Amino acid sequence: MKLGSLKNDTRDGALCVVARDFKIATIAYDIAPTLQAALDDWDYCAPRLQDLYDAANRGPEGSRWFEPDFATFHAPLPRAYQWLDASGYLVHAERARRARGADGGGKEGDPRFHEISKELREEPLMYQGDSDAFLGARDPIPVESEDAGIDLEGEIAVILDDVPMGVKREKAAEHIRLLMLVNDVTLRNLVPAELAKGFGFVQSKTWTAFSPVAVTPDELGAAWDGRKLHLPLVVHVNGALLGQPNAGADMTFDFPRLIVHAAKTRPLGAGTILGSGTVSNKDPKAGICCIAEKRALEMIAGGQATTPFLKFGDRIEIEMRDAEGHSVFGAIEQEVVRIGHRATLVEPAADAG
């Protein structure tokens, strides 16, 4: 299934079922008002949503069906009770550390200059992100100043149902209900000071955006092996390819391993979103999914980072296509804007189309 949330006059939008080819959609008002409500009662809702999805794929006509415009869609979960983001691809963490050490004023002896330690090779990095207000896939990204070092991070995320405390790795994948794409917007120049404090990211991890729809694992066919998603994540900035690393390659900590880490001392509630961290491949020819890592590669190659961070007006595109070239999640297409027109969370209602 492909599920999304149409903007309306509520904060959580209206749960929608979207046809596989994205040509038609319908509000699932007769099943659950919101995606969170469906996740809260998944065993009841999922088969009913599946019936509606099957109907959508038969190309029906009638007043309940409309052509979806993803500018009128929220993130699949417009807000969530938990957003955990990991650093599942160690090659990203290694390059990011190197970039911070050189860019962020790190010196010998500075803890943020360290190489990846043995501990970090055995246990994933993971932080709790803010989940009270996500951006939709086509929403602009409001930032106060370009001096913050505005960066994107292309990731994969899973949405979980209730995960018991202390879940075992071999049981963890059963709790993955949906997958989606992420743009984890990061203010790079605020990262070193927050890292040094040790308390995680409050100011440097600002907005997070998700793909127009979230999809059930069965939509992914052989590309999803229960642990990793074996498709390239394609990232463009202003129309130029930044990278297309395969999300299934070089994922040091796969999703079941990340779930085990998150649930070690507490259960996870239905609707928890868990991010893979920036997708990254060891082969630099695959390109990369964030600018910090591109700058790190430039420094490794020639000693000087030349790619600037994002400016107002820059456009980001994050997309994933299956083996036949069809978009799986719909594209994230966002513009960086100076803060102003979206300073608060309360959004205007949108027509159902």
Add this chain to the structure above:
Amino acid sequence: MKLGSLKNDTRDGALCVVARDFKIATIAYDIAPTLQAALDDWDYCAPRLQDLYDAANRGPEGSRWFEPDFATFHAPLPRAYQWLDASGYLVHAERARRARGADGGGKEGDPRFHEISKELREEPLMYQGDSDAFLGARDPIPVESEDAGIDLEGEIAVILDDVPMGVKREKAAEHIRLLMLVNDVTLRNLVPAELAKGFGFVQSKTWTAFSPVAVTPDELGAAWDGRKLHLPLVVHVNGALLGQPNAGADMTFDFPRLIVHAAKTRPLGAGTILGSGTVSNKDPKAGICCIAEKRALEMIAGGQATTPFLKFGDRIEIEMRDAEGHSVFGAIEQEVVRIGHRATLVEPAADAG
């Protein structure tokens, strides 16, 4: 007003209005189904809830009123879209660092052994906590092993409405809708490794519990000055007084300052919970609100920490009384238990009483 959430067959419970003297309560089904729903539409709901609260305080009779048993109450927000916890009382951070340095194997040159730096005196420490499943005030605290170093942390928290990005300090207090007490359960022996990673607390900050009710600022009278709550926070463990520091004294970063920090690069959604950090006074005679700090004081006084962390069966009580001796929020009364009977989030329904 005093507002709480009665356990029922939903994850968010039923919004209740509780009389000032805690003798009667009613489900506010005619106004909003849940506290989050009321916060989402506060301008509409607040005056209607106030009318119901005024009615409750007149001691009415009738079938809608019941005698509240706080064992059947969730946290006021059983789950939230954001839980930010700060370290507003620097004296706690100083003592906690000293305790970690001595207890946690910190050595000279280890970053966690550092004294409070100039930066930390000017900018609050704050982390994003997990908010997908809070404990009610009388719920047991399930932990896997006593070896984790189980500790309580007594705090004050505010619940906010929508806060615009970049809010100014003089406007920040206007966004405080409710206050409540917190027990921020911490697994001390897991803290040093997570701090060293810099990504904040995923495993070491396990359960968080809140007082039975949250109260509007007007309930606090002169004890609330718009920035700090000037009443002692009284903490007992197994009936013995651990401390009763005044939450209005020695709060280095007051609530408006904490809100400014949290909202610097993004807005905050209605229902965001923001914690003060462990309440602590410079005068050690006031006692303390967490065991780590007591151990630090013991080390400062005599070189040896003698108070053990919590064991299974230990009972915690956190309470705040006004100048007349009346409980303001109801008491947090919890027992530490070995994990088993509450391994998942889905709870049985409770009768309305």
